[in-house]
Amino acid sequence: MNSKINIGIIGAAGYTGGELLRILIHHPHVAITFAHSKSQAGKPVYATHTDLLGDTDLHFSGESTQELLQLTNLNAIFLCSGHGESQKFLAQHDLPAGLKVIDLSTDFRDESGEFVYGLPELQRDRIIEADRIANPGCFATSIELALLPLAQSQQLTSDVHISAITGSTGAGQALSPTTHFSWRNNNMSIYKAFTHQHLKEIRMSWTLLHPGFDGAIHFVPYRGDFTRGIMANVYTPYSGTLEEAKAMYQHYYAQHPFTHVSEAPIDLKQVVNTNKCLLHLDVHQGQLLVTSIIDNLTKGASGQAVQNMNLLFGLPEDAGLRLKAPSF
Template sequence: MSVNIGIIGGAGYTGGELLRILVNHPDVAIAFVHSKSQAGKPVYSTHTDLLGDTDLLFSGEETSELVQQPGLSALFLCSGHGESAKFLETNNVPESVKIIDLSTDFRDESNGFVYGLPELQRDRIRTATRIANPGCFATSIELALLPLAKAGLLTADVHVSAITGSTGAGQALSPTTHFTWRNNNVSIYKAFTHQHLTEIRQSLTALQPGFDKAVNFVPYRGDYTRGIMANVYTAFEGSREEARALYQDYYAGHPFTHVSDAPIDLKQVVNTNKCLIHLEKHDGQLLITSAIDNLTKGASGQAVQNLNLLFGLPEDRALRLKAAAF
C-alpha cells in the first residue's frame, strides 16, 4: 500500500519534521511539498538535515492544482494559525483526500474535523476524513490528566507549570525567539490565558462531563530548542501505587505513552514520538510530570501517527525513533 501525501507550508519547523519522518516511511510517497517562500529550491536547502535523504523540490504551483492531482491520498496543512481555514475556503480539496491540519483552526472539531489525540479517541480517528492535530502543550497536559478524568477523579483545581523549547514559537523571528534574548534566559508568557486551554478543557470534559474546576496554566519559554516538560498537580485521595495502576491501565495498548517509576528528563523524549509520565504523591496532591518533544509527539510525529490510523497502518509505523539521550 502506498499513501500519496502532499504538504502545504513545508518550509517551517513542522513541515521539516514531517519530512524527516515521512522520507523513511515505507508506506508513504511524497507527491509534493509546497512553499510560497522556497518555491523551486531543493527541500534540503531549507531542511539541511535532509541532504542525501531526498531530492524533492519545493513546489510553487497553484495549490488548487496540486490538491486536485490524481492519486493524492492525504494532505498535511502546516501553515500558520488561521491559514488552514483560509486554505480550505479557497481550495476545493476532493472528498477522497484526507486532511491532517497542524494549526489551531479546527481543534474545536468544527468543519467536520476530529480532534486527533489517539490516546483520547483512536477509534474516531480511524474512521475520520479530517483530523485536527492537537497543540504541543495540550498534548503534554492532556496526557498527564486523561486517566484521572476517565475515572472521574478531577475533583479540584488543576495547577500546571510547563516549559517549552524555542521551536514551539515557529520559525519566524521575534524579540523572544532571537538567540541573544533566549539564550541563558527563562520567561513566563500567556499565564492563565494560553490558547491551548480551550482544547485541554474540551478533552477533559469529554471524559468527565461534570468537570468544572479551574486549570491554572503557567507556560515558560526555555533556553533550548526542543521539548516540553509539564508539571501538573491536583488533589488525589488515593496512594501513588493506586495512581500508577490507574495510569498503566489507561495507557495499556497505546504504543507511545509510558509511565516511568524513575524521575524523567527531556533528553529521554527529544526526537521521539513518546510521552513519558512520572507520578509522585505529596500531602494529598498527585504530581504528574509529563515530557514530550513539542515537534514530534506535540506536532508532526502525532500527525504521522494519525495518518497511520487513518489508513489502517500499524500505529507506530516509521515512528519508533530513538532519543539522542546525550
C-alpha cells in the first residue's frame, strides 16, 4: 500500500488510547490525523502518555468530533471511550461514507448492526470484508483462543472450567478502591465469579465453530498485583492424547502470526508488551488443560485493534505489531 491510512482516535487519553498511539506512531502505513480527548484537550499527547516524549508532537484535539470526522481523507476511527459510549457516539454523529470503525468497548460484541466480532483467529475472512469491527474483550481473547481448535474439531462436548488472573490495567485508568496501589500491592481477590461480562462473547465464539456446544462455562476471574497481562487456565473433558491435542492446535494456528503453542511451560513476561498469545497444553485424567497468556492491553485490546485494522486495509496482518517482550 503506497498511501498512508489516516486514522483518528476517540478517547485517546486512556489506557487503550495510549497503547494505540504507541503502536500507530511507528506503524509504517499509518498517519494519525487526530487523537481526541475531552479531558486533555489542547495538551501535548506526551503530557498524559509521558513515555511518548520525543516520539510525537501531537496534541489532543478537543474540538467537535463531528468536525474532526469530516477531515479530508479520514479512513478509520478507533473508539476507545467507556462502555456504552460507542453506541451514543454513533447515534450522535454522521460518519463519512467508507469510514472504517473499530470499537474497543463491549457495545457491539454481540455483532449487532453492521459489526463483525474482531477475533482474527476465528473469522479473519469476515473481518477483511467488514466496515465495522467489535474488538474482543481481553479475558475473552485469552479464553477463546484456548479452545477454538477443540471447538472446530467438535470436541467441545462438556462443561468448561476457567481460572484466570489479570493485571490492574484491565480495570481501566479511573481510580477505585481495588485499583489503588495500597490495596492492590501484595494482594489478590476474586471478582464477578461465574457472572463476568465476557462470558457471552466467549460462548458466541465457541458456538460459531461448534454449534452444538451447550455446556456450562464456569469462569472465576482474579485481580492480580501486577500491571499488565492475563493468564487463563482452561480445562474441559477430552478423550484424545496430548500428542493429538498438540497436533490439532498447531494445525489450527499454523496460519495465524500471533498465536503459538509452546512445548515448555509459559509465563507472562513472554507476552507482556507484545501482540502474542502463547498456549501450553497438558492432558491429565481425561481433562485437557490449556494455559493461555496475553497482554491485556495489546492482544487483549489495542494490539488486536491494529491487527484488525491491518486486515481491513489489506496490509500484512503483523504490520507495526512485531513488538518486543521484556523477557526479564
